Amino acid sequence: MSSQVVSQTSYEIPKTQRAVTFAETHGPHTIQTDWPVTQPSELKPGEVLVRVVYSGVCHTDLHAWLGDWPLENKLPLVGGHEGSGYVAFIGPPLEGAEPCTLKVGDxxxxxxxADSCLHCEECGKGFESSCGQAKNSGFSVDGSFQQWAVSWGAHLTPIPAGFPLANAAPILCAGVTVYKALKEAAILKGEVVVIPGAGGGLGHLAVQYAKAMGYRVIAIDSGAEKEKLLASYGVTDFIDYQKGDVVEAVQKLTDGAGAHAAVVVASGSQAYEQALQYLRPHGALVCVGMPPNADIRANVFWTVVKSHRIIGSYVGNRQDAIEALELAAAGKVHTTFTIEPLANLPSVFERMHALTLNGRIVLDLQ
Ligand SMILES: [Zn+2]
Ligand SMILES: [Zn+2]
Known part of the structure; x- marks a missing residue:
């Protein structure tokens, strides 16, 4: 591993770099040592060259490689969308737009x-991820499994001063996603949110954000190890879904009233059906976990009479990302991760696919 990459006022930009790529869906990964670096003169308006230092590995990266989503990605592809690093060069401003507020070394x-038009109705309302012209890092454009990545100045998220870049990486997707989902629930401080899948990669962050936002958390997962992990975040209400009736257990913990919200990060469809049974009137079911080929079956009569809200939540916007990082930098949210070298990526995918991965992996690109 070379010397540590730090914030500088200018960077010497090489012609080639290390990257991990794949040329065909579910094909072999290639550990590139001379992958081309986009040169400053090649940057288009709005683009910024980032010296990536760390990148988290998310389940979405695995889906992109497996090609099991009903969406098409670019090929060959450099995956990765939890990249943290430093601005290395700022391309020309977009026509008619303010110059980029970032500085080299930020x-x-x-x-x-990665980018959205910022002019359409969705962007105007803050639903940037639904923009028809949205670009996605490590999917429709090359992402953060490379040392020098092209990104877009308007959508890069500033990382708070002093917050370690390795810790920031998992917040940029997993953290933002669960933080946004909790916001979508629109409940009040002191109210009860149930988190099915609480002990997983998204869940352990969701629990901490929920507590930081002042909600009472009921965690659902299975096994003594998960219970212990969740207890370390101050969660006292834990339901083991393999031991007894989940709906009854939630009702009991809420004195028969039910929960104000459920943020489902579990990847089993049962968690959705159970949530609709333990939510109190006007309760919110926020859908985050995506079980393959699953439907949500909600009884129309009870959905109306109980005024249940069923909400899909997909990542977050620029402001959500800033807030999610601020809460983490303030010490309210701790990410559990292991640092591994970039070249381990194929093995990380194998372990992720075999469900033998414990906690998140953050790749070192120094
Ligand atoms: Zn992700
Ligand atoms: Zn747009």
Whole structure:
């Protein structure tokens, strides 16, 4: 591993770099040592070259490689969308737009939403991830599994001063996603949110954000190890879904009233059906976890009479990313991760696919 990459006022930009790529869906990964670096003169208006220092590995990266989503990605592809690093060069401003407010050497994050038009109705309302012209890092454009990545100045997320870049990486997708989902629930401080899948990669962050936002958390997962992990975040209400009736257990913990919200990060469809049974009137079911080929079956009569809200939540916007990082930098949210070299990526995917991965992996690109 070479010397540590730090914030500088200018960077010497090489012609080639290390990267991990794949040329065909579910094909072999190639550990590139001389992958081309986009040169400053080649940057288009609005583009910024980022010296990536760390990149988290998300389940979405695995889906992109497996090609099991009903969406098409670019090929060959450099994946990755939890990149943290430094601005290395700023391309020309977009026509009619204000110059980029970032400076060379600023710590920034590359998230799933790489760019959006910022002019359409969705962008105007802050639903940037739904923009028809959205670009996605490590999917429709090359992402953060490379040392020098092209990204877009308007969408790079500033990383708070002093917050370690390795810790910031998992917040840029997993953290933003669960933080946004909790916001979408629109509940009040002190109210009860149930988190099915609480002990997983998204769940352990969701629990901490929920507590930081002042909600009472009921965590659902299975096994003594998960219970212990969640207890370390101050969660006292834990339901083991393999031991007894989940709906009854939630009702009991809420004195029969039910929960104000459920943020489902579990990847089993049962968690959705159970949530609709334990939510109190006007309760929110926020859908985040995506079980393959699953439907949500909600009884129309009870949905109306109980005024249940069923909400899909997909990553977050620029402001959500800033807030999610601020809460983490303030010490309210701790990411559990292991640092591995970039060349381990194929093995990380194998372990992720075999479900033997414990906690998140952050790749070192120094
Ligand atoms: Zn992700
Ligand atoms: Zn737009």
């Amino acid at each position: 710590a920034v994050g590359i998230k799933w939403l």
